[in-house]
Amino acid sequence: MKIKKIVAALLTAVMVPTFMSFEAFAAELTVSAENVSVSEGEKFDFPVKLSGNPGIMTVGFNVNYPEALTLKSVKNGEVFEDNCLETGPMDKSPYTVSFLDPSIKDTSKNGVLLTLTFEVKQGANGEYPISFSTDSLSGALNVNEEWIDMSFKDGSVVIGDAEEKQTELITKRQEDKTTLVTTEQTTAVTTEQTSEETTEESTEQTEGESKTDENTALFDTIKLTIGSNIVLIGDKELEMDAKPYIQSQSSSTLVPLRFASVAILGGDASNSDSSDLIEWDPEKKSATIHLPQKDVTFTADSSEIIIDSEAVEMDYGVKAEITEGRMYIPFRALGNALGVAVDWDAESKTAIYTVK
Known part of the structure; x- marks a missing residue:
C-alpha cells in the first residue's frame, strides 16, 4: 500500500492551488486492451497497453472485469521497472492498478503496461466487457506534478462460441413465432367451422396482428x-x-x-x-x-x-x-x-x- 499512499499524497498536493499551481498537460495518453476469445475453464493472458506517453512518473486506474472471470495474477510490463507496480487485492472487481517510479522520474515508454491473467469460471458463456476507469485517487502525473490527460479503450472477452449462441437465440425466437402463428391459424379454422361471423372477427384480428409484425420488422x-x-x-x-x-x-x-x-x-x-x-x-x-x-x-x-x-x-x-x-x-x-x-x-x- 506504500505506493498508493504516495500517489494519494501527490494527487492531494496538486489539488491545492494555494501552494502549487498546475495546468493539465496536453497529451494523448491512452490505456487500451483488445478483444479476446477463450473457452470455459481456460486460463488466459489479457495484456493492457499504454500509448501516446508524453512522460509520466505515476499512473493509476481501475480494471473492471465480469464475475465470469477470476483474476489469478498480475505481471508488470515494459513501461515501468518491476519495483514500480503495486499489486492490490485480486479477489473482486474492480482491481486497482498503481505504478510509481520510486526514483521520482518520468518514463516515456509505450507498450505493454501490465498483463492480467484470468481464469474462466465453469458454465460461463457469452461476451463480456473488461473496462477501465479512474476515481479521485487515480490518474497520471509527471515529475512536475502536472496532470496528464488519459483516455481508455476498453476490451472484451468472448467465452465459448458467442456467434453460435446468438444463432440459437434467433432460431428459438423464430420457432416461438412459428408456434404462435400455427396456434392462431388453428384457432381461426376452428372458429370458421363454428360461426361465419366469428370467422370474420378472427380474420380482422389476424390482419391486425400481421400489421403489428410488419411494423416490428x-x-x-x-x-x-x-x-x-x-x-x-x-x-x-x-x-x-x-x-x-x-x-x-x-x-x-x-x-x-x-x-x-x-x-x-x-x-x-x-x-x-x-x-x-x-x-x-x-x-x-x-x-x-x-x-x-x-x-x-x-x-x-x-x-x-x-x-x-x-x-x-x-x-x-x-x-x-x-x-x-x-x-x-x-x-x-x-x-x-x-x-x-x-x-x-x-x-x-x-x-x-x-x-x-
Missing part, C-alpha cells in the same frame, strides 16, 4: 450505449430519460427495463411509460413483460427471472436494481428472456439486440 437492431440516453432503433434515434451503465459490483451492463423491452417488442418506445406491455408491481418492486407466448418478470434486488412461474437464475448472480426511479436489468439476461440475439460492442460500449 421495420427494424432489426436496437442499440443502447453506456452513458448515453439515445437509443438507436434501426436507423431512428430516440431519446430516453435513462442511461445504461456498468454495475460496479458485477461489471455487468444494465439497461432500463421498460424502454429496452418495449423497443425490442416493437412497441411505441417513445411512450414506453404508458405501454401495456409492461406491468409494474410497486409492492413487490417487480416488472412483468407480457409476451404473446409467456410472461417474464424481473424483481429489484433479485438475481432471478420468473418465466411463466418458473424461476431462472441470471448468470453469476447479477441482480436487477432500481436507479433514479427506473428498473435496470442485465442487458444480456433481457435479450435471452425475450428470445432475441444479443451482442456487445466493446469499443463503443454498446449493447446490441438483433430482432428478426
